[in-house]
Amino acid sequence: MDFTTLLGSAVEALTLNKLRTALATLGIVIGIGSVIALVSLGQASQKSVESQIQSLGSNLLTVIPGASSSTGGVRGAAGSLTTLTYADAQAIQNSGQVPDVSLVSPELSRRAQVTSGKNNSNVQVVGVVPAYEEVHNISMQSGNFVTQQDVDGMSKVAVIGPQVASDLYGDNSDAIGKTIRISGQSFRVIGVTVSKGGSGFFNQDDIVFIPLLTAQKQIFGESYLSDITLQAKSADVMTAAENEVGYLLLSRHKISNPAQADFTIQSQNDILGAATQVTGTFTALLSGIAAISLLVGGIGIMNIMLVTVTERTREIGLRKSLGAKKKIVIAQFLAESIILTFTGGILGMLLGSTLSFVLSKIISLPFVVSLSSVGLAMGVSAGIGILFGWYPAQKAANLSPIEALRYE
Amino acid sequence: MDMIELNNISKIYNTGTVETVALANISFGIKKGEFVAIMGPSGSGKSTLMHIIGALDVPTNGTYLLDGEAVGKLSDDDLAGIRNRKIGFVFQAFNLLPRTTALKNVMLPMVYGGVEEDKREKRAKELLEMVGLGDRLYHTSSQLSGGQQQRVAIARSLSMNPSIILADEPTGNLASTQGEEIMAIFQDLNEQGHTIIMITHEPDIAEHAKRIIILRDGKIVEDSDGHNQRLVNHKRR
Numbered sequence: 176m177d178f179t180t181l182l183g184s185a186v187e188a189l190t191l192n193k194l195r196t197a198l199a200t201l202g203i204v205i206g207i208g209s210v211i212a213l214v215s216l217g218q219a220s221q222k223s224v225e226s227q228i229q230s231l232g233s234n235l236l237t238v239i240p241g242a243s244s245s246t247g248g249v250r251g252a253a254g255s256l257t258t259l260t261y262a263d264a265q266a267i268q269n270s271g272q273v274p275d276v277s278l279v280s281p282e283l284s285r286r287a288q289v290t291s292g293k294n295n296s297n298v299q300v301v302g303v304v305p306a307y308e309e310v311h312n313i314s315m316q317s318g319n320f321v322t323q324q325d326v327d328g329m330s331k332v333a334v335i336g337p338q339v340a341s342d343l344y345g346d347n348s349d350a351i352g353k354t355i356r357i358s359g360q361s362f363r364v365i366g367v368t369v370s371k372g373g374s375g376f377f378n379q380d381d382i383v384f385i386p387l388l389t390a391q392k393q394i395f396g397e398s399y400l401s402d403i404t405l406q407a408k409s410a411d412v413m414t415a416a417e418n419e420v421g422y423l424l425l426s427r428h429k430i431s432n433p434a435q436a437d438f439t440i441q442s443q444n445d446i447l448g449a450a451t452q453v454t455g456t457f458t459a460l461l462s463g464i465a466a467i468s469l470l471v472g473g474i475g476i477m478n479i480m481l482v483t484v485t486e487r488t489r490e491i492g493l494r495k496s497l498g499a500k501k502k503i504v505i506a507q508f509l510a511e512s513i514i515l516t517f518t519g520g521i522l523g524m525l526l527g528s529t530l531s532f533v534l535s536k537i538i539s540l541p542f543v544v545s546l547s548s549v550g551l552a553m554g555v556s557a558g559i560g561i562l563f564g565w566y567p568a569q570k571a572a573n574l575s576p577i578e579a580l581r582y583e
Numbered sequence: 584m585d586m587i588e589l590n591n592i593s594k595i596y597n598t599g600t601v602e603t604v605a606l607a608n609i610s611f612g613i614k615k616g617e618f619v620a621i622m623g624p625s626g627s628g629k630s631t632l633m634h635i636i637g638a639l640d641v642p643t644n645g646t647y648l649l650d651g652e653a654v655g656k657l658s659d660d661d662l663a664g665i666r667n668r669k670i671g672f673v674f675q676a677f678n679l680l681p682r683t684t685a686l687k688n689v690m691l692p693m694v695y696g697g698v699e700e701d702k703r704e705k706r707a708k709e710l711l712e713m714v715g716l717g718d719r720l721y722h723t724s725s726q727l728s729g730g731q732q733q734r735v736a737i738a739r740s741l742s743m744n745p746s747i748i749l750a751d752e753p754t755g756n757l758a759s760t761q762g763e764e765i766m767a768i769f770q771d772l773n774e775q776g777h778t779i780i781m782i783t784h785e786p787d788i789a790e791h792a793k794r795i796i797i798l799r800d801g802k803i804v805e806d807s808d809g810h811n812q813r814l815v816n817h818k819r820r
Binding site for chain 1: 640659663664678682691694695696
């Protein structure tokens with residue numbers, strides 16, 4: 176029996192009961208549609224998280240005080256430990272033992288109350304050095320970033336994020352030259368940064384930068400750092416840079432056993448990996464739920480095919496008595512179920528893509544429909560046709576022609 | 584050599600504790616070109632005999648040669664092949680595919696027999712013209728009368744040019760005038776040299792055959808040419 180005849184008779188059989196065919200297909204449409212929509216959504220959020228982390232700067236290593244949690248022992252809250260100093264940062268910069276690091280940005284970050292006239296805002300205040308601008312991809316909307324003279328001279332100057340600018344001065348007024356008060360002390364605004372987007376884990380626009388030494392000595396009154404961000408010369412030397420920094424700091428802190436280090440070095444890839452893993456798990460969870468609806472759709476197909484086999488017992492008996500071999504009967508019924516699921520798969524793909532497009536517009540995520548998820552959905556839908564069509568087809572093929580012809 | 588040779592055929596149904604003997608050691612032969620009616624009351628085993636001759640079922644014991652080919656313990660698929668090539672079925676209930684054109688119905692055995700598409704359409708048209716339905720090629724089963732449907736079924740039974748035509752109560756669902764038309768077609772076919780085996784319980788219909796085999800309780804009680812006294816006695820039974 177040739178392929179076109181087989182396909183033709185399958186389509187004919189399916190069009191005999193259009194409503195039933197449509198309802199059976201709908202189960203697959205919803206199943207495939209939700210798989211595609213949720214997988215795309217997951218991939219989109221993964222992409223968005225990745226690009227957000229990339230926007231923090233490239234080839235970054237972050238040294239934070241305190242041991243990594245895996246070594247056990249007492250662990251203080253992030254940023255509260257006091258093991259990193261400005262001298263450590265200067266040593267990394269100047270010792271010559273860390274050739275693979277190009278930029279060193281020691282940072283002290285705390286929340287503080289910032290006021291200007293009657294306006295008042297609680298924001299992240301970061302003590303920085305000039306390297307911060309390049310390491311963290313800061314762009315200036317107006318004015319300049321903190322200079323080395325500002326740091327060395329403990330100037331009371333501030334660079335503010337666009338969110339702070341609009342909170343304190345309204346949207347369009349130029350903040351440069353204005354005075355803001357941070358923890359009661361007056362600072363002159365010398366620059367406003369370009370918005371980096373405020374979504375994600377923290378708002379990168381609701382932030383105030385002041386010279387590091389000013390922050391340490393005049394605002395927060397401490398000589399420690401919350402972290403040192405380092406930029407490696409290239410992505411290839413990240414590991415080398417990490418090791419060099421590790422050795423230098425261990426020797427400076429007089430620690431011989433690396434397992435007892437009082438600092439932790441995180442590479443950007445670690446953070447990216449962790450974030451990707453979280454969104455990946457999330458995506459897998461959502462897809463799992465969607466897959467259940469696909470399974471239910473498949474069972475619906477099986478149900479319909481079983482009903483069809485029972486209804487068409489006489490027809491099957493006739494076909495067998497006229498010489499249809501088992502595999503032809505199987506092929507006929509499998510063709511019907513595969514057409515059902517494959518059509519459902521195509522419609523579901525369209526539905527899922529539309530759905531994820533609309534959703535990505537609503538929650539402003541990138542729109543991603545990967546070829547692999549489409550291919551997977553098509554493969555899975557055809558596979559479901561075979562899987563759930565197999566038993567009914569077998570049942571049909573094994574009917575005895577005598578019994579089948581006698582069946583009323 | 585006979586077209587059909589049955590030697591000591593028996594069929595025993597074993598339903599749990601009870602053994603039912605449907606056919607008990609039946610032997611006979613049918614030559615090419617014969618027109619045989621198999622008669623008998625219900626429960627006489629004539630349906631079982633038809634199933635065995637039609638390769639729909641296999642005997643419990645005995646040998647059955649169809650056109651020189653042993654239809655013994657063959658697999659389902661091999662039996663399907665034999666039915667396709669050697670036997671043309673005509674059923675009481677016509678058994679056409681519903682909502683399918685006459686042409687496609689006649690083409691169906693050729694689809695299973697692997698005949699090429701243009702050849703099967705040509706042959707199906709010829710056969711439908713032969714049974715007088717040249718103007719009904721694209722009518723579906725439900726658009727045809729019972730007699731017309733049975734003529735489509737006869738055209739279908741001839742499509743693979745089988746060794747025998749096996750008709751099971753071919754006029755059972757038809758009015759008598761239509762039944763006569765169908766029997767006329769069978770007689771024509773027989774005159775053209777086709778071998779026809781017909782199961783019936785109606786003596787009027789059986790009279791069209793040249794040979795009549797009467798079964799009772801799974802045994803042949805009479806095997807004779809069509810015009811004898813026993814048959815007349817059998818009438819109106």
